[in-house]
Amino acid sequence: MTSPRALPRTLLLAGGVGGMLALSGPPLPQHALAALPAFFFSPLLLTLIREQRPTRAALTGLCAGIGFGLWALRFALDVLARFAGFGPALAWPTFLLLVVLQALPLALALGLARLADTPHSSRLHLTLPLALAGSFGVVPMLFPWHLGHFTLPWLGWAQVAELGGLPLVDLLTAMVGCCGLVALQSRSRRLGALTAMWVVGMATFGHLRLSAVSAGRSTAPQLPVGLVQPNITVAEVRAGLSPAARLAILERLSAEADAQGAELTLWPEAAYPLRVSRDALEQRHPSALAGLAAWRGQGVDAQRPPSDVRPGGQDDTRAIGGLGSGESAEAARVGARGRAPRVLGAMTGTGPCTRWNSLVVVDGAGAPMAHVDKRELFPFAEWIPLWAWSEGLQARFPCGSEQVGTGEPVVDVAGARVGLLNCHEDVRPGRAREATLAGARVLLNFSNDAWFGASVQPELHRIVARFRAIETRRDLVRVVNTGRSGHIAATGEERVVLTRHQAQATVVRARLLAHETLSVALGDWVPPLALVLLVACVAERVGLARRR
Structure with a gap:
C-alpha cells in the first residue's frame, strides 16, 4: 500500500x-x-x-x-x-x-x-x-x-x-x-x-x-478532387473582409483546380460567405446560392431575390445572400465559368435561430443538386450546454443551438458515391462508419480550424482523421480553411499535405474503394x-x- x-x-x-x-x-x-x-x-x-x-x-x-x-x-x-x-x-x-x-x-x-x-x-x-x-x-x-x-x-x-x-x-x-x-x-x-x-x-x-x-x-478507379484552401482567417473576417472578396479568393482557387483537371472541387466548412435560404435550397432553385452567379455568367439581384425562394413569401435578403448591389455585381464578375461540380460548406436556414451547418453540392453552373447537414454539433460553438436551464446564457446567446442534421451523409456526384463529414465528424468513428455502410467509396471532410490560429490543434485533428481512413479502408480527402488540407490514403499514409496558413489549390487523385472492414461491420x-x-x-x- x-x-x-x-x-x-x-x-x-x-x-x-x-x-x-x-x-x-x-x-x-x-x-x-x-x-x-x-x-x-x-x-x-x-x-x-x-x-x-x-x-x-x-x-x-x-x-x-x-x-x-x-x-x-x-x-x-x-x-x-x-x-x-x-x-x-x-x-x-x-x-x-x-x-x-x-x-x-x-x-x-x-x-x-x-x-x-x-x-x-x-x-x-x-x-x-x-x-x-x-x-x-x-x-x-x-x-x-x-x-x-x-x-x-x-x-x-x-x-x-x-x-x-x-x-x-x-x-x-x-x-x-x-x-x-x-x-x-x-x-x-x-x-x-x-x-x-x-x-x-x-x-x-x-x-x-x-x-x-x-x-x-493502385488498381482502383480514381476521382480527381480539387482542394481549395482559401486561408481566410478570423481576424480578416472581423476586420471587414467582404463576402465578395472572400468569394473572389474561392473562385480564383477553384479556377486553378479546374485547370489542373479537377472533376470535383471542395470548399471548406462554412466557406460560402452568404446565408442560403433553406426553402430555395430544398426546392433546388438555380438562384439559391446568389454569390455563385458568376458560374452561370449572369448576375442575381440579392436585394430582391425571386419571389418563389423568399421564406414565407417575404423578402429576406439575409437568407438568400445578403450582398449589397455593388458587392453582387463584383461577385458576378469574379472568376471564370466553373466546369467541375463543387461541394461547398455553407450556413443554411429559414430564420435567425433556425439554421444548419450544411454541405451543398452544386453543379458546374452553380445550381444546387443535394445537401447534407452537420449531425455532430460542436459544444459552445454550435450548441450551448445548459442553455435551457440558464437565463444568463439565454440572454447572452439568444439561439441555444443550431439544427441537427438527419439522413444519410452520402451523395452521388462526379460519377462516385461520396461520404461527407463536416468538421469534427471525422473525429467520431461512428460517422465515418455510417457513411461507409451507406455505400461511400471515398470520404470527404470539410473543416474550418481557423479558430485555432497557429496552434497545434489542426495537427491533432489530422492525427485523429488518419484512423478513420484505416478503420474504413477508404481514402479520406480533407479540405481545411487555413490548413492543413490533404489526402489520406486508405492505409493511413498522408499522400498530400498542404502548408498551413497559405492560400492554395491542388488536385489529389482519390481512389474509389469498396472493401468492408470488420471495424465497419461490427462497430x-x-x-x-x-x-x-x-x-x-x-x-x-x-x-x-x-x-x-
Whole structure:
C-alpha cells in the first residue's frame, strides 16, 4: 500500500508520464521509433498504481491526464482568450476545467483497473489495458485523445484498427507494454516469449495489410478532387473582409483546380460567405446560392431575390445572400465559368435561430443538386450546454443551438458515391462508419480550424482523421480553411499535405474503394467487451472476499 507521504511524489510522477506522452507529438515524427512513448505510457502507470487502492489509482490517473492535457490542450487557452473574448480571470479557470474533464477517462481507467485486479496485483498487466480500452471507448471527450494516436509513426502497428478501431490499438499497445514490463520484472520467459510473439505477429499483420491495401488502391478507379484552401482567417473576417472578396479568393482557387483537371472541387466548412435560404435550397432553385452567379455568367439581384425562394413569401435578403448591389455585381464578375461540380460548406436556414451547418453540392453552373447537414454539433460553438436551464446564457446567446442534421451523409456526384463529414465528424468513428455502410467509396471532410490560429490543434485533428481512413479502408480527402488540407490514403499514409496558413489549390487523385472492414461491420465492439471482462473480474474479486 502506498504511504501517504509517497502520494504527492506519485501524483507528480504521474503528471510527468502524461506530459511525456503529450510531448511525443504532434506533429508526429515519421520514424517508427517515435511510437515508443505510446508503448512506455501504460507500464509506467502500472508501476505507479500497483500498490494503490482504487481511489488513489483513480487520482493518479487524473494527474496523468492533467499532465497530458496541460501541454496537448494548450491551444484552448488561446482560443478562449482571443476568439471567445474571455479575460484571464475567466479563460484560465475554463481551461483548467477542460483539462480536468479531458483527464476523466484516464482516472476512470486506472481506478477500474485496480478494482478489477487482485489484492496482490497479480493481473494488473491485463486489467489496465482492458480498462484503458473500455474507458476511452465509452467516455465522451470534447477533444478525444487515445494512446493509439501516438502509434502512427509505426504505421504497420496502426493497421489493426481495421479490425476493431482505435480502441483495439489502445488495448494492444497497452497490453504489449504492460506484459513486457511484468515479464522483465518477474523473469517470466513464457510471458516474455508470448509478448514478443504478439509484437512480431502484429507487425507482420500490419506489413501484409499495408502491402495488400496499397496494391488494391493502385488498381482502383480514381476521382480527381480539387482542394481549395482559401486561408481566410478570423481576424480578416472581423476586420471587414467582404463576402465578395472572400468569394473572389474561392473562385480564383477553384479556377486553378479546374485547370489542373479537377472533376470535383471542395470548399471548406462554412466557406460560402452568404446565408442560403433553406426553402430555395430544398426546392433546388438555380438562384439559391446568389454569390455563385458568376458560374452561370449572369448576375442575381440579392436585394430582391425571386419571389418563389423568399421564406414565407417575404423578402429576406439575409437568407438568400445578403450582398449589397455593388458587392453582387463584383461577385458576378469574379472568376471564370466553373466546369467541375463543387461541394461547398455553407450556413443554411429559414430564420435567425433556425439554421444548419450544411454541405451543398452544386453543379458546374452553380445550381444546387443535394445537401447534407452537420449531425455532430460542436459544444459552445454550435450548441450551448445548459442553455435551457440558464437565463444568463439565454440572454447572452439568444439561439441555444443550431439544427441537427438527419439522413444519410452520402451523395452521388462526379460519377462516385461520396461520404461527407463536416468538421469534427471525422473525429467520431461512428460517422465515418455510417457513411461507409451507406455505400461511400471515398470520404470527404470539410473543416474550418481557423479558430485555432497557429496552434497545434489542426495537427491533432489530422492525427485523429488518419484512423478513420484505416478503420474504413477508404481514402479520406480533407479540405481545411487555413490548413492543413490533404489526402489520406486508405492505409493511413498522408499522400498530400498542404502548408498551413497559405492560400492554395491542388488536385489529389482519390481512389474509389469498396472493401468492408470488420471495424465497419461490427462497430465499437472492443470497449463493451473490455468492460464486460472487467466487471467479471470485479465480481470474482468480490466473491472471493465474501467467501473469506
